[in-house]
Amino acid sequence: MSPLLFLIILPLVAIVLILAGAPARVTSLLATGFNLIWSLLLFFHYDTVIGGWQYLQETRLIPQMGLNFTLGADGLSLTMLLLTTLVSFAAIWVTPKLERSPSLFYCCLLFISAGLAGAFSSLDTFFLYGFHEIALIPVFIMIGTWGSGDRQAAAWKATLYLGAGSFIVLLGIIALYLAAPSSMRSFDFRVMAELSQNEMSHPASWIYLILLVGFGTLVSLFPFHSWAPSTYASAPAPTAMLHAGVLKKFGLYGLIRLALPIFPAAVGRFSTLLLFLLICNILYIGYVTMAQRRLDWTIAYSSVMHMGTIFLGLVAFNILSLSGAALLMFGHGLSIAALFALCGALRSRTETLSYHELGGLAQLFPKASLLFGFGTMASIGLPGFTNFAGEILIFFGATATVIIDQGSLSFMIAIIAALWGVVISAIYMLRAYRAVFFGPLIKAEGWINTKDLSFYEFAPITMLLVVLLITGIFPHLILNLVNTAFR
Amino acid sequence: MNPLFLEYTVVLLGIILLMVEAFLPDLDKKKIALAGIAGLFFVLFLTWMPLHSLSIESAPFYTTDPLALFFKRFMIVMTIITLWMSLDFIPVIQRGIPGERPGAGVGEFFILPIFACASLMWLVSAISFIMLFVSLECMTVVLYISISYLRKDPKTLEAGTKYLILSALTTGFLVYGITWIFGITGTTSIEHLADSIALLPPQSLTPLLFGVGLVLVAFCFKIAAFPFQFWLPDVYQGAPTPITAFLSIASKAAGFVLLLRFLEQLYLIPTLGKKVFAVTTLLAMMTLLFGNLAAMAQTNMKRLLAYSSIAHTGYVLMAVASIGAALALPAIGFYLVAYLAMTSLAFIVLLIVTETSGGNEIYCFQGLHERSPLLAAAMTVAMISLAGLPLSAGFFGKFFIFQVTFQQGHYGLLGVGTISVVAGIYYYLKVIKVMYWKQPSQGSAPITLSKLTTVLISLLIAVILILGIYPTPILMSLQ
Numbered sequence: 001m002s003p004l005l006f007l008i009i010l011p012l013v014a015i016v017l018i019l020a021g022a023p024a025r026v027t028s029l030l031a032t033g034f035n036l037i038w039s040l041l042l043f044f045h046y047d048t049v050i051g052g053w054q055y056l057q058e059t060r061l062i063p064q065m066g067l068n069f070t071l072g073a074d075g076l077s078l079t080m081l082l083l084t085t086l087v088s089f090a091a092i093w094v095t096p097k098l099e100r101s102p103s104l105f106y107c108c109l110l111f112i113s114a115g116l117a118g119a120f121s122s123l124d125t126f127f128l129y130g131f132h133e134i135a136l137i138p139v140f141i142m143i144g145t146w147g148s149g150d151r152q153a154a155a156w157k158a159t160l161y162l163g164a165g166s167f168i169v170l171l172g173i174i175a176l177y178l179a180a181p182s183s184m185r186s187f188d189f190r191v192m193a194e195l196s197q198n199e200m201s202h203p204a205s206w207i208y209l210i211l212l213v214g215f216g217t218l219v220s221l222f223p224f225h226s227w228a229p230s231t232y233a234s235a236p237a238p239t240a241m242l243h244a245g246v247l248k249k250f251g252l253y254g255l256i257r258l259a260l261p262i263f264p265a266a267v268g269r270f271s272t273l274l275l276f277l278l279i280c281n282i283l284y285i286g287y288v289t290m291a292q293r294r295l296d297w298t299i300a301y302s303s304v305m306h307m308g309t310i311f312l313g314l315v316a317f318n319i320l321s322l323s324g325a326a327l328l329m330f331g332h333g334l335s336i337a338a339l340f341a342l343c344g345a346l347r348s349r350t351e352t353l354s355y356h357e358l359g360g361l362a363q364l365f366p367k368a369s370l371l372f373g374f375g376t377m378a379s380i381g382l383p384g385f386t387n388f389a390g391e392i393l394i395f396f397g398a399t400a401t402v403i404i405d406q407g408s409l410s411f412m413i414a415i416i417a418a419l420w421g422v423v424i425s426a427i428y429m430l431r432a433y434r435a436v437f438f439g440p441l442i443k444a445e446g447w448i449n450t451k452d453l454s455f456y457e458f459a460p461i462t463m464l465l466v467v468l469l470i471t472g473i474f475p476h477l478i479l480n481l482v483n484t485a486f487r
Numbered sequence: 488m489n490p491l492f493l494e495y496t497v498v499l500l501g502i503i504l505l506m507v508e509a510f511l512p513d514l515d516k517k518k519i520a521l522a523g524i525a526g527l528f529f530v531l532f533l534t535w536m537p538l539h540s541l542s543i544e545s546a547p548f549y550t551t552d553p554l555a556l557f558f559k560r561f562m563i564v565m566t567i568i569t570l571w572m573s574l575d576f577i578p579v580i581q582r583g584i585p586g587e588r589p590g591a592g593v594g595e596f597f598i599l600p601i602f603a604c605a606s607l608m609w610l611v612s613a614i615s616f617i618m619l620f621v622s623l624e625c626m627t628v629v630l631y632i633s634i635s636y637l638r639k640d641p642k643t644l645e646a647g648t649k650y651l652i653l654s655a656l657t658t659g660f661l662v663y664g665i666t667w668i669f670g671i672t673g674t675t676s677i678e679h680l681a682d683s684i685a686l687l688p689p690q691s692l693t694p695l696l697f698g699v700g701l702v703l704v705a706f707c708f709k710i711a712a713f714p715f716q717f718w719l720p721d722v723y724q725g726a727p728t729p730i731t732a733f734l735s736i737a738s739k740a741a742g743f744v745l746l747l748r749f750l751e752q753l754y755l756i757p758t759l760g761k762k763v764f765a766v767t768t769l770l771a772m773m774t775l776l777f778g779n780l781a782a783m784a785q786t787n788m789k790r791l792l793a794y795s796s797i798a799h800t801g802y803v804l805m806a807v808a809s810i811g812a813a814l815a816l817p818a819i820g821f822y823l824v825a826y827l828a829m830t831s832l833a834f835i836v837l838l839i840v841t842e843t844s845g846g847n848e849i850y851c852f853q854g855l856h857e858r859s860p861l862l863a864a865a866m867t868v869a870m871i872s873l874a875g876l877p878l879s880a881g882f883f884g885k886f887f888i889f890q891v892t893f894q895q896g897h898y899g900l901l902g903v904g905t906i907s908v909v910a911g912i913y914y915y916l917k918v919i920k921v922m923y924w925k926q927p928s929q930g931s932a933p934i935t936l937s938k939l940t941t942v943l944i945s946l947l948i949a950v951i952l953i954l955g956i957y958p959t960p961i962l963m964s965l966q
């Protein structure tokens with residue numbers, strides 16, 4: 001049996017135990033804590049010399065159709081799995097005391113975690129898709145039940161957008177499957193890639209566009225991004241952490257697994273289109289982010305904007321840029337999760353996150369201010385954090401593509417836009433940091449709580465930031481593994 | 488064993504229970520239902536016994552091909568579920584029937600579905616128009632009684648009358664169509680229809696098409712395809728809930744078996760097949776759009792399920808229109824099995840919630856999670872599966888259907904299907920939303936379930952989840 005199966009089953013077991021009456025918080029902390037240790041073991045146990053797919057397990061379901069339940073991981077999957085377990089553990093740790101059905105809340109978080117673990121360890125596109133999709137239901141329930149602001153509208157918007165996006169992905173997957181000759185059809189993406197590389201199957205390039213739209217919606221690629229800000233602003237902090245940090249990365253992961261190896265020619269042919277969209281992501285969304293006047297909306301929009309940089313890594317399509325994209329996925333996942341956790345902590349104290357009602361909070365909450373400062377630096381991409389390593393690799397990779405391509409103009413514009421994006425993100429993040437934490441202290445009467453972060457808030461956020469620093473200073477920890485996937 | 492023995496056993500079971508009901512008036516009516524369930528389980532077991540072929544006289548009417556056997560089991564299982572969920576319906580029956588004794592009329596309510604089951608089992612084996620017509624009428628007569636069973640409730644009577652009149656009308660269409668087909672081809676056999684048509688001169692194809700059209704109208708009425716769906720929401724809403732479930736699942740599945748047997752023959756004649764399949768594709772599109780878009784606006788749970796049942800007819804029709812693909816038949820069979828599990832689960836929860844909240848509007852489901860976590864979980868699973876989200880039986884069902892549609896290159900149909908799925912996610916999640924987002928309304932008490940009901944609900948949840956991961960056995964039994 002594959003050791004990866006534990007990552008999926010353990011949260012499910014914890015859900016059953018909680019429904020049977022076990023204490024919700026302790027059980028889920030234990031389950032996700034164990035999962036974190038387990039995924040770390042798997043991460044360091046992976047043999048980078050051999051590379052390729054390890055921890056394999058294949059269960060035959062419908063052999064006639066080539067549909068199997070296959071688990072396995074390479075360096076990229078392991079990185080994403082580590083991100084999943086890290087953020088799940090932190091999200092459950094920072095979950096505050098709830099008035100309404102707390103056990104349901106923990107069950108939902110565990111369910112998302114199980115779905116993510118399944119999605120990142122499945123080699124069969126069918127289950128890759130399926131595990132991701134089931135994680136949408138708990139998100140829907142959580143935003144609607146425990147969210148803030150206009151939560152019901154946000155929950156609907158997110159679910160319909162993501163539901164439509166994943167359904168388009170499904171159509172793309174079926175089309176890919178049917179493109180192979182009928183005796184060799186398989187849902188295994190390794191087989192799909194192999195067949196098209198050996199010219200056994202000839203998937204039409206419009207399938208690439210279908211996948212791009214589908215996965216793009218999941219990653220909030222411009223112009224399919226409008227679900228993202230409202231969702232993250234309304235979702236309870238742990239949900240936003242898991243969704244923005246990990247669930248959204250699934251779309252990128254899917255593109256790396258399916259679209260790039262199967263359609264190398266189409267990626268090149270449609271690169272101008274994708275470059276245009278990602279420039280919109282960086283510049284247009286970047287300026288929209290600058291115009292935000294609330295902390296949660298700023299961070300939510302920033303998470304949309306940063307996807308543009310990762311897309312640049314994908315479309316540049318060489319080992320340098322792809323590794324950078326993977327590294328940035330990891331780094332962005334951790335930093336955005338830390339920022340959303342801090343947002344949630346502030347909201348539970350002040351009940352407002354709008355800039356003109358806040359200021360000088362550093363005097364009241366020095367710990368929160370310190371952590372937010374680190375989060376800001378990480379998000380901007382300052383050296384020392386993983387985000388910096390990822391971004392710099394993407395820029396190098398993209399520049400390399402330009403030089404080999406004899407200077408494609410659209411690529412150069414995209415690189416310049418992405419570099420400008422770093423400046424934009426510095427502007428809005430530092431502005432946000434100043435508006436909330438510095439200047440004269442504005443304190444309203446109605447504040448619920450004026451105590452600084454408790455241990456249960458401080459520790460998990462610190463954990464996320466420490467991991468960011470470690471992998472930022474020693475990026476080879478991740479790059480060694482990720483490189484095996486792109487060799 | 489003679490295959491006809493299966494139906495005989497079911498009829499015998501019904502007659503014995505009827506006698507028991509007549510001669511032991513003081514018997515606890517629950518026992519009749521339990522005996523019926525046990526008897527049907529026995530027949531279900533018998534279907535796995537080796538069956539030998541039939542005598543020459545009955546062979547032209549009756550077949551025991553895998554399709555027939557598969558749907559015989561389907562009908563038995565659905566009848567078992569109907570009886571099982573009727574156990575929770577006893578108080579409603581007692582209120583709905585004028586009678587001197589408190590138990591009056593309850594027993595027959597459990598026995599009628601058994602007779603319907605026998606006629607449905609004949610129906611799915613029918614390969615001649617005569618056999619088809621007789622068993623179809625047999626089932627419809629039982630449904631006339633069952634739908635208007637709760638005589639004190641005017642809504643039920645309205646539903647019964649509507650069904651009676653419209654069903655009689657379509658029976659007329661069916662007979663008229665059959666006579667046209669017989670008049671031109673000289674045969675009442677469905678099995679050899681293609682052979683007879685192949686011998687016809689080309690000028691008689693137009694009148695034949697007229698007959699085919701009439702028969703299709705009747706079938707479309709049974710499966711509730713647009714534009715013959717107008718009877719359905721009112722009848723569903725008025726009928727007793729277990730009968731609604733039976734009508735929506737068993738009767739619909741039987742309609743699809745007939746449609747399949749009929750269209751399979753027409754498909755073999757290219758000139759005719761093209762026209763008929765163009766019509767089927769159009770029907771599928773219209774049904775999908777109408778069912779899904781109309782369902783979005785519903786506020787009554789029973790009507791929502793009615794429109795959802797129209798929508799699912801549309802999905803199955805997608806596969807019917809792609810009948811040339813190798814996997815089309817298993818895809819239809821699997822979809823209907825998934826539909827059985829998820830729809831009956833939804834109806835059971837609806838039945839219990841209606842009982843304890845005094846209504847079947849969607850707002851009656853408010854805060855169900857806090858009143859009974861199991862019921863809320865069951866409804867969530869049912870809705871997720873109906874919406875076609877992954878790792879549930881409904882997802883595999885849609886998956887297979889979209890795959891065969893893709894294979895046949897019906898891209899227009901695929902586009903409409905995609906719109907429908909997204910619309911479906913909206914209205915099914917609306918129910919989940921009400922159960923979790925909202926607090927229970929004032930004065931609603933926690934719901935306690937009987938052991939038998941808990942078992943049935945857990946079984947159906949398990950079936951939906953297991954089929955969502957391992958659909959192979961159902962799929963293989965039809966290949």
